[in-house]
Amino acid sequence: MSLEREQAKAARWFLTPALLLIGMFFFLPVVAGLLLSFTDFDIYAVASPDRVRFVGWRNYADLLESDTFWSAVRNTLYFVLVGAPLSVLVSLATALLVNTPGVKLQGLFRTIYFAPVVTPLVAVAIVWRYLYHPRYGLLNHWMEAVGIDAIDWLGDPRWSMPAIILLAVWKNFGYNMIIFVAGLQAIPRELYEAASVDGAGPWWRFRYITAPSLGPAFLFVGITTMVGFFQLFAEPYVMTQGGPLGSTRSLLLLMYEEGFRWWRLGVASTVAVLLFGFTLAGTLLQLRFSRGR
Template sequence: MPYSSPQQDNLAQRRVAFWFVAPALALIVLFFFLPVLVGLLLSVTDFDIYALADAQQSRYVGLENYRRLLEAPLFWTALKNTLYFVAVGGPLSLAVSLIAALLVNHPLACCKPLFRSALFLPVVTTLVAMAVVWRYLYHPRYGFLNYALSWFGVSPIDWLGDPDWAMPAIMLLAIWKNFGFNMIIFVAGLQNIPSRLYEAAALDGAGEWQQFRHITLPLLAPTFLFVTVVTLIGYFQLFGEPYVMTQGGPSNATLSVVLLMFQEGFKWWNMGFAAAVAVVLFVLILAGTWLQLRLRRT
């Protein structure tokens, strides 16, 4: 039997490992890195509907799209709406998810699988079907929300037609639709906390709030980091809810950065300008993720 050195065995193992991961790497390059590269290239051109028929109609314009973007009032409106949605909707979604996870994971809770499935159901339900139901709930005259508010003497609110209430209404829908995913992640994190820690704390006289503050929250820190980053990325990409419910109105009160990118790219066919919007959004998401990781390390 021929002798092979440890270095040769290690090289052979690396080759085998490479061929195992090569298909996944090829898919990542094809569906992630290549589109990102194409988007960067498009953002420095004036690619539009005419260039679809003849690529020579597209010209290199350098940073002109970015200059136009920074000077466009509509972009700043969309950015303000998106940041408002992330800053308010993100923490609310995390809070609702954590509360739901604590309730379904409580030792006294019954029918846990049933409640977990029911609370997770909105995540897998199509947005169009939910929009039909929520439009009825938000109806200014016959909606259940205004009907419930009338019990407290509150006048009817035009939830989707009033610029002051349209974004909170979209936010409520988004939180209800997405909190189930984070809830499942929190439940998994809670189940990984050893029960003996709670037993020891109870023997030392710690109440439920003290146990939650000094045991649950610190040990959920890695889970919080993952959920926060995923929620941040998802909420920065706000698109489906305003597109289905309000089309960005009224008066651009629910216009998001992604919806603006969609309108510029597929309604007005300003592909170069839309690609510049996508690059700016990518930088914002990257900066937000980096900030979250930095705060976790400190």
């Protein structure tokens, strides 16, 4: 059929720009990144690339023995394991809140809750740095007003990560809220009405109607939020430069420092590959867990 031949020809034209761009500027660099992690690419190689040698697993071995690396792993996992679930919980709670039947101005509330999502991270990180100021920050000001002692949020290694998590939750919860609201609105009203007629209380209705219906949304939100939280970078870069005492240096910040401050691109690529490994492991774990149920 010549119409199909025409289509195949047109498809080539339509696809070429996208495939060329993605192939050349995404897949190729990703593969090169894997290879780079097995080389000693450093500042000398930046000047003359023929100096690069394969060093096998040396970068991996070096990193696994480095305290800086493990501290970055711990910080990143702290951020992911506390921040991501917290963010999803707030999203779910606010979704249930705005989606309560009979709420007026639902659209307005949704827009307000969503606003932080579209703000540039750098700008709001700077705003929050001032909110966290030990002396002039609004947060301490209000805490003291209700009798809580001031906290040096970004200067105390025990509080720096919680402070960044708080900012991240504020910035992100609106996104997943929208997904949960869409999920909630897809549940047929009759289910709730029938359950109410049968005398089911609110908790029963949540447990046996709402929660199971949101299952697919949960999986999607769980995976994408986790992947996103693994990419912690701009917050510590702007607010703490990874400090105090390295308490907010994330894996990506470590990658950036190794790569673009010290020009050890081989080591930096190894950090990136290991970060990818963590992300993938987390994704597979969630997929398996969801299938197990």
